[in-house]
Amino acid sequence: MAKLQPVKGTRDLFGKEGRAQHHVINMAARVSRSYGYDRIDTPMFEQVEVFNRPLGETSDVVTKEMFDFQTKGGDHVVLRPENTAGVVRAIISNGLTHDLPGRYFYAGPQFRYERPQAGRYRQFTQIGVELVGPEQPAADVDVIACGWQILADLGLTEHITVHLNTLGDTDSRNAYRSELVAYFQDHRDRLSEDSLTRLEKNPLRILDSKDEGDRALLPAAPKFVDHLNALSQDHYAAVKAGLDNLGLPYQHDDNLVRGFDYYCHTAFEFITTQLGAQGTVLGGGRYDGLAKLLGGPDMAGVGWAAGVDRLAMLLGSAPVDQAPIAVVPLGAEAETRAQRLVFEMRAAGLLVDMNYSGNMKKRLTRANKVQAATAIIIGEDEIAAGVALVRDMEDGAQREVALDQLVAELSA
RNA sequence: GCGACUGUAGCUCAGCUGGUUAGAGCACCGGUUUGUGGUACCGGGGGUCGUGGGUUCGAGCCCCAUCAGUCGCCCCA
Numbered sequence: 001m002a003k004l005q006p007v008k009g010t011r012d013l014f015g016k017e018g019r020a021q022h023h024v025i026n027m028a029a030r031v032s033r034s035y036g037y038d039r040i041d042t043p044m045f046e047q048v049e050v051f052n053r054p055l056g057e058t059s060d061v062v063t064k065e066m067f068d069f070q071t072k073g074g075d076h077v078v079l080r081p082e083n084t085a086g087v088v089r090a091i092i093s094n095g096l097t098h099d100l101p102g103r104y105f106y107a108g109p110q111f112r113y114e115r116p117q118a119g120r121y122r123q124f125t126q127i128g129v130e131l132v133g134p135e136q137p138a139a140d141v142d143v144i145a146c147g148w149q150i151l152a153d154l155g156l157t158e159h160i161t162v163h164l165n166t167l168g169d170t171d172s173r174n175a176y177r178s179e180l181v182a183y184f185q186d187h188r189d190r191l192s193e194d195s196l197t198r199l200e201k202n203p204l205r206i207l208d209s210k211d212e213g214d215r216a217l218l219p220a221a222p223k224f225v226d227h228l229n230a231l232s233q234d235h236y237a238a239v240k241a242g243l244d245n246l247g248l249p250y251q252h253d254d255n256l257v258r259g260f261d262y263y264c265h266t267a268f269e270f271i272t273t274q275l276g277a278q279g280t281v282l283g284g285g286r287y288d289g290l291a292k293l294l295g296g297p298d299m300a301g302v303g304w305a306a307g308v309d310r311l312a313m314l315l316g317s318a319p320v321d322q323a324p325i326a327v328v329p330l331g332a333e334a335e336t337r338a339q340r341l342v343f344e345m346r347a348a349g350l351l352v353d354m355n356y357s358g359n360m361k362k363r364l365t366r367a368n369k370v371q372a373a374t375a376i377i378i379g380e381d382e383i384a385a386g387v388a389l390v391r392d393m394e395d396g397a398q399r400e401v402a403l404d405q406l407v408a409e410l411s412a
Numbered sequence: 413g414c415g416a417c418u419g420u421a422g423c424u425c426a427g428c429u430g431g432u433u434a435g436a437g438c439a440c441c442g443g444u445u446u447g448u449g450g451u452a453c454c455g456g457g458g459g460u461c462g463u464g465g466g467u468u469c470g471a472g473c474c475c476c477a478u479c480a481g482u483c484g485c486c487c488c489a
Contacts, residue, residue, distance in 0.1 A: 259487070277484065328448085331447095369449090393449075394450095
């Protein structure tokens with residue numbers, strides 16, 4: 001039992017869980033397509049440089065959570081811990097900066113070397129969209145609306161609240177940061193140990209600390225919204241007005257901070273209370289400086305990433321697809337005829353289940369197990385008469401249908 | 413990286429203060445039913461009790477270590 005297991009923090013996906021994940025991805029692909037997003041698939045690993053500057057040299061992801069290794073050629077590469085930096089790198093690499101605005105949708109595995117727990121894995125799947133080029137607040141609204149619509153179509157919005165905040169532009173953020181640091185310096189004696197290190201590395205992080213002592217200091221702490229310059233203020237106001245216009249619910253959250261250095265202005269998280277400590281199901285924001293950090297041209301952008309594993313957990317199970325039709329041949333001659341029939345049925349788009357052995361009882365048991373709605377029974381008598389028995393698996397009613405009309409009848 | 417809890421069959425779990433051949437339900441296979449499933453009844457296969465060491469006449473149960481899982485912190489999807 002302890003022998004052949006997947007690597008820590010990874011898992012095999014199949015059956016119910018696997019189907020739920022694919023349903024999430026398919027839904028996201030469909031909805032994002034209606035918003036005009038084009039699918040993009042970037043490599044699962046990149047040069048380290050793609051991540052350490054944009055995410056922040058001192059961020060946890062960079063300092064301790066990267067799955068990185070040396071290639072035989074001596075390159076230092078890393079399994080992507082998130083996908084935004086990779087997409088922006090791809091946009092620069094392929095000269096797509098000359099084709100703006102760009103709308104990209106992705107879905108795929110991401111990797112983070114951290115301690116697994118509820119809703120957290122070392123290999124996990126994210127879906128996400130990136131809208132690059134436009135600086136207008138309408139783009140932020142567009143992106144948030146797309147995320148909301150995906151969750152709505154999955155039937156998950158009633159358990160989810162949208163938290164919204166602004167991080168302002170660089171000037172606003174620097175001004176705010178120094179005031180915040182000053183405030184916490186005055187209260188260092190009351191800060192938790194974790195927050196004391198945050199005060200050095202990333203003071204904004206103290207805002208979303210879970211420590212009660214830290215939280216007690218927050219109400220009196222300086223607020224980001226009070227330190228925005230005119231430009232940042234206008235941007236945030238326009239985003240909120242845009243969401244109001246669409247009737248999308250959200251709540252302003254002074255303590256919402258995002259982990260990566262590349263964020264500015266709008267930041268948002270879609271949060272549920274149903275997943276234990278890992279309630280953030282979708283998160284994102286604006287990242288106007290990212291392209292430049294990567295050595296590309298100035299390019300604005302907004303986007304989000306959502307955790308497929310977490311969404312699938314909320315979903316519980318995927319809706320069942322069409323019920324299969326079970327084909328039950330009896331005898332060698334019927335078997336041969338049935339194989340041809342099954343081939344034709346499948347060509348007509350029907351979902352068919354047929355086994356290679358077993359008597360009628362076994363085959364019907366199997367039909368029952370795969371939840372077939374109907375069974376097609378073909379024995380020697382039926383072959384001789386040129387018909388098949390069509391059995392309703394619900395009530396057991398059977399009727400005869402001519403073999404050469406079967407496909408047409410079942411497809412109707 | 414830190415902390416708490418858990419580890420018995422494919423799955424969910426029982427196993428009294430250590431006592432002899434380790435149990436149940438579900439699932440799986442077969443039978444009652446030679447061309448009729450989902451119900452019922454009968455039977456069957458399947459376990460180095462996570463691993464290694466120790467205590468003991470004797471360990472699934474107690475002790476130590478180790479590995480794995482779960483949950484929480486940090487951080488994030």
